Amino acid sequence: MEDFFFSYAPISFAATLLLVFFLAASFHRFGKKRRLPPLKGSILHQLLYFSRIHDYHTDLAGESKTFRLLGPSRSYFYTVDPLVVEHVLRTNFAKYGKGFYNYHTLKDLLGDGIFAVDGEKWRHQRKLSSYEFSTKNLRDFSGDVFRKAAAKLAAAISNSARSNESVDIQDLFMRSTMDSIFKIGFDVELDTLSGLSKEGMAFARAFDEAGDLVLWRYADPSWMIKKLLNVGSEATLKKDIQIIDEFIYKLISNKKELLSEQQNQTVGKQDMLSRFMVEKEKDSENMNDKYLRDIILNIIIAGRDTTAITLSWFFYMLCNCKHSSLQDQLAREVEDSTAADHCCTDRAAGFTETLTEASLSKMQFLHAALTETLRLHPAIPEVRVSFH
Numbered sequence: 234m235e236d237f238f239f240s241y242a243p244i245s246f247a248a249t250l251l252l253v254f255f256l257a258a259s260f261h262r263f264g265k266k267r268r269l270p271p272l273k274g275s276i277l278h279q280l281l282y283f284s285r286i287h288d289y290h291t292d293l294a295g296e297s298k299t300f301r302l303l304g305p306s307r308s309y310f311y312t313v314d315p316l317v318v319e320h321v322l323r324t325n326f327a328k329y330g331k332g333f334y335n336y337h338t339l340k341d342l343l344g345d346g347i348f349a350v351d352g353e354k355w356r357h358q359r360k361l362s363s364y365e366f367s368t369k370n371l372r373d374f375s376g377d378v379f380r381k382a383a384a385k386l387a388a389a390i391s392n393s394a395r396s397n398e399s400v401d402i403q404d405l406f407m408r409s410t411m412d413s414i415f416k417i418g419f420d421v422e423l424d425t426l427s428g429l430s431k432e433g434m435a436f437a438r439a440f441d442e443a444g445d446l447v448l449w450r451y452a453d454p455s456w457m458i459k460k461l462l463n464v465g466s467e468a469t470l471k472k473d474i475q476i477i478d479e480f481i482y483k484l485i486s487n488k489k490e491l492l493s494e495q496q497n498q499t500v501g502k503q504d505m506l507s508r509f510m511v512e513k514e515k516d517s518e519n520m521n522d523k524y525l526r527d528i529i530l531n532i533i534i535a536g537r538d539t540t541a542i543t544l545s546w547f548f549y550m551l552c553n554c555k556h557s558s559l560q561d562q563l564a565r566e567v568e569d570s571t572a573a574d575h576c577c578t579d580r581a582a583g584f585t586e587t588l589t590e591a592s593l594s595k596m597q598f599l600h601a602a603l604t605e606t607l608r609l610h611p612a613i614p615e616v617r618v619s620f621h
Contacts, residue, residue: 270310271296275303279452286452287614305454307334311615322616330355335617341474342447345524346531358528361512374504375417380585382413385426387585402548406541411437414536418529419484420504432480439476444534446470481526505532539612546610547603563599570595 273293279302282289290311293300299312312318321329330351331339343349347358386409393400408425415423415433423433446466450456459467488506506529513520551560571587 269308270299270301270312273297273300273302276305276309276452276454278302280454283449283452290615331617338450339447341470342443342477343531343534344527346527348531348534349527358531361509361528362532376590378413378416380588382409382416382426383588384585385409385412389426403541403545406544407441407537408437410537410541410544411440411533413540414533416504417536418505418532419488420507421484435476436480439473440533443470443473443477446473477530478526481530482522485522485525505529543603543607543610543612547606550602550606550609559602563602566596566598 273296278289279286294311294313298314299310299317301311302309331349332351336349336351339349345354347355347362350358386405389405390400390402405426408428411425412423415421422430423437424430425433425437428434446469449466453459453466456467459465460471463471485506488510492507492510506525509520509525509528513525550556551563570592571584572592
């Protein structure tokens with residue numbers, strides 16, 4: 234990725250320096266109108282520290298809970314103040330949205346998905362997703378998917394341990410959750426965990442790279458010029474999105490054929506794409522293949538990264554010498570809650586069968602440990618909103 238980011242660094246620096254006078258003028262103008270949080274830098278600093286952007290923002294937040302960075306036409310406000318976060322995301326949520334700037338930056342990858350839009354489309358997807366996730370049929374289906382994915386993941390880690398091989402556990406978590414959300418979203422076995430599916434691996438690679446390159450747009454003031462000229466990071470992003478779209482639209486097409494064959498059956502309609510397609514038949518005016526693509530792609534992002542990142546931090550915290558004693562305590566709670574009813578040849582697969590809603594509800598210490606992990610290391614490190 235560094236090749237993409239820094240091969241065109243001179244262009245980015247030049248574009249940034251050309252805006253210096255405008256930035257100074259903006260600072261002067263904004264400062265007169267209202268009382269603003271401390272100014273800690275400009276978009277140039279985003280560019281310089283992009284390889285460690287979250288650490289950079291964390292360092293600045295240590296100096297001031299709320300601060301800002303200056304951009305060419307706007308100020309970027311950052312906050313870790315719980316009261317401000319509550320104000321934006323809860324008590325005054327309706328006053329804040331993604332806005333045109335974020336939509337314009339994200340739309341090539343996320344389209345009109347819930348992470349990029351406001352207004353009626355956001356409400357429609359929020360309502361649709363909330364309803365679908367609350368249905369017992371989908372909960373049962375997804376629970377079964379996660380149990381099987383956990384067994385495969387445990388087997389992969391166990392095999393590496395027996396072979397005394399080191400593993401990148403976050404990469405394994407990312408692959409496992411990608412496979413899980415694809416099964417739930419499309420009823421498709423992506424199988425990136427094994428690495429045997431070339432098509433699935435190509436999609437996953439393009440998906441990860443596209444996400445990184447879209448994030449890069451927030452630091453690179455010249456990305457629109459690159460997109461226009463189809464060079465550098467934007468040329469790579471375009472190729473990645475083509476791979477993503479070809480893969481997703483092929484899945485949608487295959488699902489259409491399958492549902493056509495199963496028109497009078499309920500079997501095979503548990504995954505989210507099938508259920509959204511049923512919704513499409515009721516609302517064909519607003520839901521087309523492009524909209525389906527956007528909805529599902531956003532769900533994949535939500536279901537893959539958040540779970541994998543939380544698991545990565547959770548095991549990091551457990552392996553930390555300060556918390557080593559918690560490992561035994563958590564293991565005992567899990568064993569007690571599942572009644573150790575997993576004495577079988579395939580121990581991991583047998584154990585996951587005991588993970589019912591009743592047994593999980595008994596794991597209060599595990600729930601507390603995961604909640605504390607999320608408090609210390611949020612799965613989504615930054616949320617972008619716009620206000621006027």
